[in-house]
Amino acid sequence: MIKLKAIILAAGEGKRLRPLTKNIPKGMVTIFGKSLLERQIEIFKQCGIDDITIITGYCFDKITFPNIQYFKNEKYETTNMVETLFCAKEILNGSIIISYGDIVFEKKVLEQLINAKNDSCVVIDKNWYKYWNIRFQNPLDDAESLIIDKNNYIKNIGQKVSDLNEIMGQYIGLMKFQNVGLDLLKGFYKKAKNESLKGNNILNPKLAFEKSYITDLLQALVIEGHKIKAIPIHGGWLELDTLHDYEIYNQLHAKNELQNFISLDS
Numbered sequence: 001m002i003k004l005k006a007i008i009l010a011a012g013e014g015k016r017l018r019p020l021t022k023n024i025p026k027g028m029v030t031i032f033g034k035s036l037l038e039r040q041i042e043i044f045k046q047c048g049i050d051d052i053t054i055i056t057g058y059c060f061d062k063i064t065f066p067n068i069q070y071f072k073n074e075k076y077e078t079t080n081m082v083e084t085l086f087c088a089k090e091i092l093n094g095s096i097i098i099s100y101g102d103i104v105f106e107k108k109v110l111e112q113l114i115n116a117k118n119d120s121c122v123v124i125d126k127n128w129y130k131y132w133n134i135r136f137q138n139p140l141d142d143a144e145s146l147i148i149d150k151n152n153y154i155k156n157i158g159q160k161v162s163d164l165n166e167i168m169g170q171y172i173g174l175m176k177f178q179n180v181g182l183d184l185l186k187g188f189y190k191k192a193k194n195e196s197l198k199g200n201n202i203l204n205p206k207l208a209f210e211k212s213y214i215t216d217l218l219q220a221l222v223i224e225g226h227k228i229k230a231i232p233i234h235g236g237w238l239e240l241d242t243l244h245d246y247e248i249y250n251q252l253h254a255k256n257e258l259q260n261f262i263s264l265d266s
Contacts, residue, residue, distance in 0.1 A: 003051065004114065005094060006044045010037060010101030011057025011073040011084045016242040025059045027101035029240060032253060032264055036240060039104045039264075041065060044097075047110050053091060054101070055084050075210070082189070082203065082212040092186055098214075100173030105237035106263055113174060118229035119181030122154070122218065124169035127234045131261055132170070134248055143167055144215065146230075154228045158215025169230065171215060172237050184226050189217065238262050 014026030021029065027037040034042075037054065044052055053069040057076025071088045073079060085098065097113060105123075113123055124146055125131065132139035145159040145166045157171060177185050195202050196209035203209065204216040222228060238261065240246060252258040 003094065004049050004097060005051035005091070006049050006053070006097045006099065007085070007088055007091075008037065008040060008052070008054045008099050008101050009081055009084050010054050010063065011076040011087075012101070013058040013076070014102070017240070017246065018243070020243065020246065021058075023059065024062045025056070025101075026240070027054075028059075028062050029246070031104075031240060031246065031249060036102060036104055037063065037065065040099060040101075041068070043105065043107050043110055046107055047114060049097065049114075053088055055087050057084065079210045080212055081214045082217050083210050085214070086189055089186070092182060094182075095176070095178035096182065097174070097176045099175075100239075102241060103173050103237055103239050104262070104264075105172070105174060109174070109233050109236045112231055112233060113176050116176060116229065116231050118176075118227070119179045120175075120177055120184070120221070120227065121181075121229040121231050122157075122175040123172050123237075124148075124230045124232055125172055125235065125237065126169045126232045128167070128170035129164075131235065134252070134261075135245060140164070143170060146171060148230045152230045152232065154218070154222055154230050157218050157222065157228075158213065159219070169232060171218075172233075173214075173239065174237075175214075181226075181228075184221065185217070188221055188224065188226075192217075192220070235261050236263070 010027040012026050014021035028035045054063055055071045056063050057073040060072050073084045073087045132143055136142050145156050145161045146169045147156040148154055148168050192202050201209040203212040203220045
C-alpha cells in the first residue's frame with residue numbers, strides 16, 4: 001500500500017484578510033485558538049499522514065512547524081496556485097493529498113477523501129448554498145460552476161455562473177491524485193507550461209499561465225476527457241478568505257451556531 005502524503009499550498013499573501021495578514025501569511029491566521037495550518041496538520045496526523053509538505057511564499061519565515069518539509073514559491077507575488085503546487089514537483093509521486101492553506105476541515109471529510117479509490121478526486125460541498133449564504137449577500141457573486149454526472153464525475157468546474165442550476169456543489173480546495181491520475185496531472189502541466197512559452201494558456205485563455213488557478217487545471221483536464229471524481233460532503237469545513245469571513249465565524253462561534261457548519265473538535 002502506498003503511503004499517503006500531504007501538500008499544503010500556503011504561499012499567498014491573503015490581502016483580503018488584512019490587517020490580520022500584515023505580518024503573517026494567511027495560513028498562520030489564528031481562529032478559535034489555533035492557526036489554520038496548525039489545524040490542518042493535526043487532522044492529517046490524526047488520519048495517519050505524517051509526511052507533510054507546506055509550500056510557502058509570503059512571510060515564509062513565520063511558518064516553522066517541526067517535522068514538516070518546506071518548499072518556497074519565490075514568485076508568489078506574480079503567480080497563483082498551479083505554479084505554487086509545482087514548486088514541489090520533485091515530490092509529486094505516490095499518493096498525494098493537496099490542500100489549500102486557507103481552509104479547515106473535519107477529520108471525517110479527510111477520511112472520505114483518503115478512502116476514495118479513484119486516481120483523481122476532489123472534495124465538493126453539496127450544502128454549499130447554506131454556507132455561501134452567510135458569507136455573501138448574493139452567493140452567485142462568488143460561487144463557481146460545478147456540474148457532475150450521475151456517477152459523480154466532474155463535467156464542469158470553476159467557471160463564472162449566473163444560474164444556480166450550474167452549481168451542484170462547491171469545490172473546497174482539497175483533492176487527491178495518485179497512480180495514473182498523478183501522471184496525467186504532471187503531464188498536462190508540462191504540456192501547458194510548454195504551450196505558455198508560445199504565448200498560449202491552455203488552462204485559461206483569459207489569464208496569463210502563471211496566474212492559473214487549480215480549477216483551471218482541473219477544468220482543462222476534464223475537457224481533455226480525463227476522469228475526475230467528485231467526493232461529496234455536506235458541510236464540515238470552512239474557508240477563511242476575507243476579513244468578513246473571519247468576523248462572521250467569530251459571531252457564529254459566540255452564538256454557538258458555528259457547529260451548524262463545522263465541528264472544530266472533530
